Amino acid sequence: ITVTYKIAKRMLESTGEALSGQQLADEFGISRTAIWKHMKELEEKGYEIESVKKKGYRIVSIPDTLEPITIQIGLKTKRIGQRIEYVESCTSTQIIAHQLAQENAPDGTVVLTETQTAGRGRMARKWDSAAHKGVWMSIILRPNVPPQKAPQFTLVTAVAIVRAIEEVTALQPKIKWPNDILLNGKKCTGILTELQSDADGIQALIVGIGLNVNQDKEDFDLEVQGIATSLKMISGQTVNRQELVRAVLFYTELYTQMYIDEGFGMLKILWESYSTTIGQPVRARMTNHTLEGIAEGISDDGVLQLRTLDGKLHGIYSADIEMTN
Numbered sequence: 001i002t003v004t005y006k007i008a009k010r011m012l013e014s015t016g017e018a019l020s021g022q023q024l025a026d027e028f029g030i031s032r033t034a035i036w037k038h039m040k041e042l043e044e045k046g047y048e049i050e051s052v053k054k055k056g057y058r059i060v061s062i063p064d065t066l067e068p069i070t071i072q073i074g075l076k077t078k079r080i081g082q083r084i085e086y087v088e089s090c091t092s093t094q095i096i097a098h099q100l101a102q103e104n105a106p107d108g109t110v111v112l113t114e115t116q117t118a119g120r121g122r123m124a125r126k127w128d129s130a131a132h133k134g135v136w137m138s139i140i141l142r143p144n145v146p147p148q149k150a151p152q153f154t155l156v157t158a159v160a161i162v163r164a165i166e167e168v169t170a171l172q173p174k175i176k177w178p179n180d181i182l183l184n185g186k187k188c189t190g191i192l193t194e195l196q197s198d199a200d201g202i203q204a205l206i207v208g209i210g211l212n213v214n215q216d217k218e219d220f221d222l223e224v225q226g227i228a229t230s231l232k233m234i235s236g237q238t239v240n241r242q243e244l245v246r247a248v249l250f251y252t253e254l255y256t257q258m259y260i261d262e263g264f265g266m267l268k269i270l271w272e273s274y275s276t277t278i279g280q281p282v283r284a285r286m287t288n289h290t291l292e293g294i295a296e297g298i299s300d301d302g303v304l305q306l307r308t309l310d311g312k313l314h315g316i317y318s319a320d321i322e323m324t325n
């Protein structure tokens, strides 16, 4: 983090009070002219700075980017987001996160970007990642749990994202098993959990979150316009992405920790309360076959329980779900 950002952080933490050029110069051990140059640099980056005669400088507004300082100020987590890697553009935050995890990045490291050229979904599907309109991020988790406990992290993250959206907007999203978050039946978020493991167990979980925030319909690729939506399209309001990221990180930390410490029980109840799938007739498409029936619930392992017409109960580990009513 550059000196410019350290100065910006100091100013933002002084909660609206102007800081004099002299005070900043003293604190950072540089000249007042140097401070002035840093202010110019911040302005070029989109920060609005008020310079009050005799009193000093004050940050009036910050730009709509996901740069670490704009997220970390006011972040109420202990682990997740203490380290944030930010790039303006990348192929996929999953790729960067995998790399960082291999280089021993700590538990809770977050990768954020403004746009992805090769954002990915499950089974190498494409994830549309419009520039500056969404939250495209990957979280590295290093939980001390056996590999069979990994799939539930997707469900736990879904609950966290729903809670975050509820907190920041007036919207009430629903979850479609296993990894879609829906608003008015359209997808506003996808979650992709990938694993790095070896003989000793899980080395890292890379939880990828793609959250459509401020897109209008035409910001989406033609092929997803019919199935995708954004928080703005449903609420009619532009949503503060920084606040949303903080809330997602907060609830992800809270609920993943709850899952690690206490198991899936409470989270399963929460998940089911947000689910559109449970109790409904659905069609589950798997790689080689399709099953139709009623989705009765999820097991403690996060496996979807589907009862077919013949009365048989099937455990579904991975599938695409369609509502059939």
Ligand code: BTX
Pocket: 091, 092, 093, 094, 095, 116, 118, 119, 120, 121, 122, 123, 125, 126, 127, 128, 129, 135, 136, 137, 138, 179, 187, 188, 189, 190, 191, 192, 208, 209, 210, 211, 212, 224, 227, 228, 229
């Ligand atoms: P999924 O396989 O469940 O969903 C992928 C499908 O969703 C696509 O085939 C397409 O039909 C549809 N789709 C593509 N883009 C969007 C979009 N922006 N909004 C709604 N629907 C869309 C879901 O996989 C998991 C997605 C995770 C994305 C994050 S972004 C940060 C991280 N980096 C990365 O490369 N992936 C994750």
